[in-house]
Amino acid sequence: MSSIAEVEETLARIQSHKGVKGVLICTKSGSAVRSSLPPAETETYAALITQLALKAASVARTLDPTDDLTFLRIRSRKHEVMVAPDKEYLLVVVQNPDEGEDA
Numbered sequence: 313m314s315s316i317a318e319v320e321e322t323l324a325r326i327q328s329h330k331g332v333k334g335v336l337i338c339t340k341s342g343s344a345v346r347s348s349l350p351p352a353e354t355e356t357y358a359a360l361i362t363q364l365a366l367k368a369a370s371v372a373r374t375l376d377p378t379d380d381l382t383f384l385r386i387r388s389r390k391h392e393v394m395v396a397p398d399k400e401y402l403l404v405v406v407q408n409p410d411e412g413e414d415a
Contacts, residue, residue, distance in 0.1 A: 323348070331411025333391065336404040338362055345401065357393075361404050365395050 327335050327348055334349035334357075342362040347354040369381035384395040392409040395402055 326405060329407070331407040331409070333406045333408060336361075336402075336406070338402050338404065340366070340397075340400060340402065349406065357404055357406065361393060361395055362402060365397055365402055369397065 323335050323337075323346065326332060334347065334353070336347040336349055336354060336357055337345045338347075338358040338361075339345060340362065342359045344354045344358040347358075349357065364386075365381065365384055368384050372379050372381045381397055384397070386393045386395075387409055390408070392407050394405045394407075397403075
């Protein structure tokens with residue numbers, strides 16, 4: 313299990329990538345645990361992305377019961393949202409798609 317210092321270092325490294333607007337860790341129930349986004353954006357992303365990730369995982373399992381969602385990427389004109397789900401948490405990275413692709 314990773315120590316808090318390792319987690320903080322990893323989040324700082326992700327946040328330092330060009331174009332990254334914010335990094336969010338939330339529970340599967342949609343509660344933000346850690347975020348570099350403003351509070352209002354944190355709550356919005358946590359609530360909506362959690363619902364979308366759970367739905368996407370359900371779709372993956374419905375299509376193939378032995379499969380599971382490992383990564384979700386959503387791109388719009390203004391933002392790109394990348395989601396890495398885990399057993400209990402979701403790691404969400406929001407970036408400007410014009411500025412960077414390597415988060």
